[in-house]
Amino acid sequence: MLETLNNNLQQTVKSGSLQTTALPNREDISLYLISKDYPRGRLPQEEMLAILEKPAYWAFCWASGLVLADSLKRSPNLCAGKSVLDLGAGSGVVAIAAAKAGAARVIACDIDQHALDACRANAELNHVSLEILDDLAKLDQKVDLLIAADVLYDRENLPWLDTLVDYADEILIADSRIRDKSLFDRYDLIDEQQATTVPDLDELKEFGEVSIYYRG
Ligand SMILES: C[S@@+](CC[C@H](N)C(=O)[O-])C[C@H]1O[C@@H](n2cnc3c(N)ncnc32)[C@H](O)[C@@H]1O
Numbered sequence: 001m002l003e004t005l006n007n008n009l010q011q012t013v014k015s016g017s018l019q020t021t022a023l024p025n026r027e028d029i030s031l032y033l034i035s036k037d038y039p040r041g042r043l044p045q046e047e048m049l050a051i052l053e054k055p056a057y058w059a060f061c062w063a064s065g066l067v068l069a070d071s072l073k074r075s076p077n078l079c080a081g082k083s084v085l086d087l088g089a090g091s092g093v094v095a096i097a098a099a100k101a102g103a104a105r106v107i108a109c110d111i112d113q114h115a116l117d118a119c120r121a122n123a124e125l126n127h128v129s130l131e132i133l134d135d136l137a138k139l140d141q142k143v144d145l146l147i148a149a150d151v152l153y154d155r156e157n158l159p160w161l162d163t164l165v166d167y168a169d170e171i172l173i174a175d176s177r178i179r180d181k182s183l184f185d186r187y188d189l190i191d192e193q194q195a196t197t198v199p200d201l202d203e204l205k206e207f208g209e210v211s212i213y214y215r216g
Pocket residue numbers: 057058060061062063064065066087088089090091092093094109110111112115136148149150151153154157
């Protein structure tokens with residue numbers, strides 16, 4: 001499993017490798033993440049293009065995912081007994097946290113096949129069971145709760161703020177990218193926390209200011 005993930009990673013970051021990493025705020029969850037000495041600074045052009053073309057988002061646990069994993073532990077009633085879909089699952093951090101909080105059914109959804117490989121591997125690593133979905137439009141029936149962490153960096157996903165209600169009765173979104181809070185006017189702001197992506201990407205501090213929005 002780890003070999004497949006390393007091969008996937010090296011299609012993008014040639015000299016990168018994964019290591020099992022316990023999350024700082026959730027030591028009960030470990031993920032296969034890029035090792036913290038991953039290559040930074042000026043990279044050969046070929047590698048830069050590969051990273052831009054197919055970013056290995058799944059090899060990081062993003063600040064928003066980290067904050068949601070913490071929230072689901074502190075408030076397991078948010079997902080206990082419910083069917084939950086983690087949209088833009090990446091490593092699967094939120095899906096795993098939902099399963100650990102007692103969700104009845106958890107679906108990890110991502111358009112990136114490498115992310116889905118990571119979700120499978122990380123589910124096994126954490127002894128939880130996840131269903132895998134490669135396209136939200138293929139969801140067979142509405143879920144109780146849809147959770148999305150750090151998916152609005154891609155402005156093409158902004159219409160989701162209105163359309164996700166077609167897929168779930170309740171929606172939780174964690175975001176640190178959108179400055180215009182009025183875009184969330186149909187949501188309640190329920191929490192704000194500071195966090196750092198793991199491993200640290202040396203992003204601007206503002207990208208660690210995570211807001212959690214709820215729509216029920
Ligand atoms: C920045 S990562 C966040 C991963 C994870 N939620 C976390 O917080 O660590 C964003 C993820 O959203 C996925 N994504 C982007 N657009 C998507 C779409 N239309 N449908 C499903 N997944 C999508 C990307 O492939 C990527 O894995």
